[in-house]
Amino acid sequence: MEGEQADLVERAQRGDRAAWDLLLRRHREDVLRIAFRHVGPSGDLEDVVQEALIQVYRSLHTFKGQARFSTWLYRVVSNVAKMHLRAKGSRPRLAEEFAQRAPRVDTHAARGDDAAERMRRARALYAQLDRLSEKKREVLLLHDFDGLSPKDIAERVDAPIMTVRTRLFYARRDLYRAMASDPELRELYGELGELRRAAGQEGGQ
Amino acid sequence: MSTPAHQPKLMALFALEAGALSPAARARLHRHLQRCEVCQQARADLLVYERLRGEVQQLSPPPVDWRRIEAGVEAAIRETASGPPRRSGRPARSLGWASLAMAACATLAYMALPGRPARHDKMPPSKLARIDRPSENEPVTEPTLQRAWVAAHSGPFERSPTRPDAPGHAPLREGDRLQVPLGGTVDLNLGDGVRIRLAGETEATLTRLRDTHVSIELHRGTITEMVPKRTPGALVEVASGDLRVVVTGTHFEVTRSDSGATDVQVAEGSVTVLDAPGRAVAHLSAPATWSSQPRPRAAAPPEQPLRLATPHLASDGGGWASVALTAPPHVKAWRSGATSFATAGELWMRAPLGPLELTAEMDDGRLVQVPLTVVEEGVSLSARRLRALVPALAPSARAGHLTRQQLVEVVARGRGRMQACYEVALRKHPDLHPNVFLRLRLNAHGRVRRLAVDGDGIPDQLLMCLERVARAWRFPPPGGPLSFEVPLRFRAKGG
Incomplete structure (x- = not known):
């Protein structure tokens, strides 16, 4: 499989369109997953995926086969997602605000609808993640959301393991502080009181 | 003097959650938690985060429109003239020139082959002489190959034969067949200022691209052509079935319907319609319209001046670069100078380096100026970026409302x-x-x-x-x- 993959990449690098098409079909879901992990449930996801695929095409010649293709792909896609988040951070967020003001319609059982509420909570969490620095955010996503070990993260982000651990600690600390000052997130979850009691009770054990 | 606020023991709480504390340390922390509200609060926050994290981990990406995404990727790839940059790291532009040279060599080799099919060879030489073609007795210099290229297109189009080294925007060759789907347009420059537009649902073959003879065979659909006054002996023609529309300098349009009927409209100058043996069927001077059905009839000048599409004029040389724009949802059409493009998602065009004035026609009737600066690397903007650059294109400018x-x-x-x-x-x-x-x-x-x-x-x-x-x-x-x-x-x- 690895040999076949290497052959496919090499053919695509030589300008073989059929090989590129196959490569695209084979990895587009990976690109979507990486982009989704970075930007979260956002209306910009399709734009980011498209930009990332274009960047993969343009950067294909830089893949030398020294790292795994998945690692290289992750770096390319995550860089595009980071650029997107940077640009987003420097622009007025008309679309986001509009989306938040948009009417919500309930049909069968609107209140407490699980999927809808989960999606809202995820958006709120990503809004907090957007406050973190790029490096901290990336390490946190890889560790806490993708379940990667610090060693694997170090390879992905090209940094020493200790640096990864340090970034992870400060990322979590910053995130908790941000969450603590976000009443909407608490309201969304609606279980803080219960969790607090649980925290106290467990502490008493 | 006030006491500094107690800082929650975050490091210890992380370790507790991760199960990384020794039994003694765990017991110490639990004792602390019993009496410390700040740390209880911090741990509650941590539990909220853990729950959220679990939920977000379970979320799978929403379904996306892969067709739209792949079309966008394809459009960007077309910009890179000769496939992905090679490992040598040479810039794509230089590879583009390399492929151009290869294409020219290949075409010259093709031209040298005996028995090569050529549309005009089927015509009796004596008839062709009637339309300012050099007679066989005159010394004829070998016609040189015209440089021809795609100047602009809105929406995708197909070009065949497909060659891995010749994506959509590579120089055009004799024998290239182009298919434009409904809603799209493709503007071609065929050298010496000859420019044509293939409208939506049009299929045509570039049968001859020579300085003395440019010929396009229209299989179906509509071609609008702008031909500057030609030098004597230079011929431009559109072949539609058994008819040929021959011009020396004009602005005209030829349509071939599925039933095989040929309609001609002339906005400027004059054209001659020839039948298969090369006899003149009609001579049309602007403004004029003509149809081959139900049977050829004399030109009837329309009362109003004809308004035909103006194909984009662009150079394929230095000082020009490509501009690729994905139209935001509310843009109905683009205008650049006298040329208008109906949007079918994407607009691609060659434009001179420096400021470029584009106008977007919005579906609510507004005209929005889109000032761009074309740089050597070209300009490529997604709909989202365009909206960010030009707020008037943003839908939020006129957000709708329903109760x-x-x-x-x-x-x-x-x-x-x-x-x-x-x-x-x-x-x-x-x-x-x-x-x-x-x-x-x-x-x-x-x-x-x-x-x-x-x-x-x-x-x-x-x-x-x-x-x-x-x-x-x-x-x-x-x-x-x-x-x-x-x-x-x-x-x-x-x-």
Whole structure:
């Protein structure tokens, strides 16, 4: 499989369109997953995926086969997602605000609808993640959301393991502080009181 | 003197959650937690985060429109003239020139082959002489190959024969066949200022691209052609079935219908229509229209001056670069100088380096100026970036509005059909009780412009059925784009 993959990449690098098409079909879901992990449930996801695929095409010649293709792909896609988040951070967020003001319609059982509420909570969490620095955010996503070990993260982000651990600690600390000052997130979850009691009770054990 | 606030023992709390504390340290921390409200609060926050994290981990990406994404990628790839940059790291532009040289060599080799098919060879030389073609007795210099290229296109098009080294924007060759789907346009420059536009649903072959003879065979659809006054002996023609429309300097349009009929409109100058043996069937001087059906008839000058499309004029040399724009949803057409492009998603054009004035025609009638600066690397802007650059293109500039009641009424009318979708899916999946989340975007007329269906474990059959139902919804016109979300919870009847 690895040999076949290497052959496919090499053919695509030589300008073989059929090989590129196959490569695209084979990895587009990976690109979507990486982009989704970075930007979260956002209306910009399709734009980011498209930009990332274009960047993969343009950067294909830089893949030398020294790292795994998945690692290289992750770096390319995550860089595009980071650029997107940077640009987003420097622009007025008309679309986001509009989306938040948009009417919500309930049909069968609107209140407490699980999927809808989960999606809202995820958006709120990503809004907090957007406050973190790029490096901290990336390490946190890889560790806490993708379940990667610090060693694997170090390879992905090209940094020493200790640096990864340090970034992870400060990322979590910053995130908790941000969450603590976000009443909407608490309201969304609606279980803080219960969790607090649980925290106290467990502490008493 | 005030005491500094107690800082929560975050490091220890992380370690506690990760199960990384020794029994003694765990006991110490638990004792501390019992009496420290700050740390209890911190731990509660941590538990909230843990729950959220668990939820987000479970979320899978929403379905995306791969067709649209791949079309965007394809358009960007076309910009890179000769495939992905090679390992040598040489810039794509230099490779583009290399392939241009190779294409020229290949075409010259092709021209040298005996028995090569050429449209004009079928014509009797004596008849061709009638239309300023050099006679056989005159010394004839070898006609040189014209440089021809795609100047602009809105929407995708197909070019054949397909060659891996010749993507859509590579120099055109004799024998190239172009197919433009409905809603698109392709503008070609065929050298010496000859420019043509292939309208939507048009198929044509470039049969001859020489300085003395340019010939296009129209298989179906419409070609609009602008030909500057030609030097004596230089010929431009459009072949449509057994007829040929021959010009020396004009602005005209030829349409070939599926039934084989040929219609000609002349806005400037004059054209001659020839039949298969080369006899003149009609001589048309602007303004004029002519049709081959029901039978060829004399030109009848129209009362009003004809207004034909103006194909884009562009150079394929230095000082020009490509501009690729994905039109935001409310842009109906683009204008650049005298040229107008109906949008079919993407506009690609060659433009001179420096400032470029484009005008977007919005579907609400507004004209929005889009000032761009064309740089050597070209300009490529997604719809989102364009909206960011030019706020007037943003839908939020005229956000639509509907009351909650208006939205609920339409959605409620589709409830029965959605329930039917669910019940059909239930036959295959008896334990199906999904929570579904529809994200809709309406246009100014109340039609569903974008739709995404989110939710965990929704079978494809149910997903497609719900999409069909939701896409058919017709809301009252909101007066502008409007986005909203519809959460649905499906449960079996009696369940």
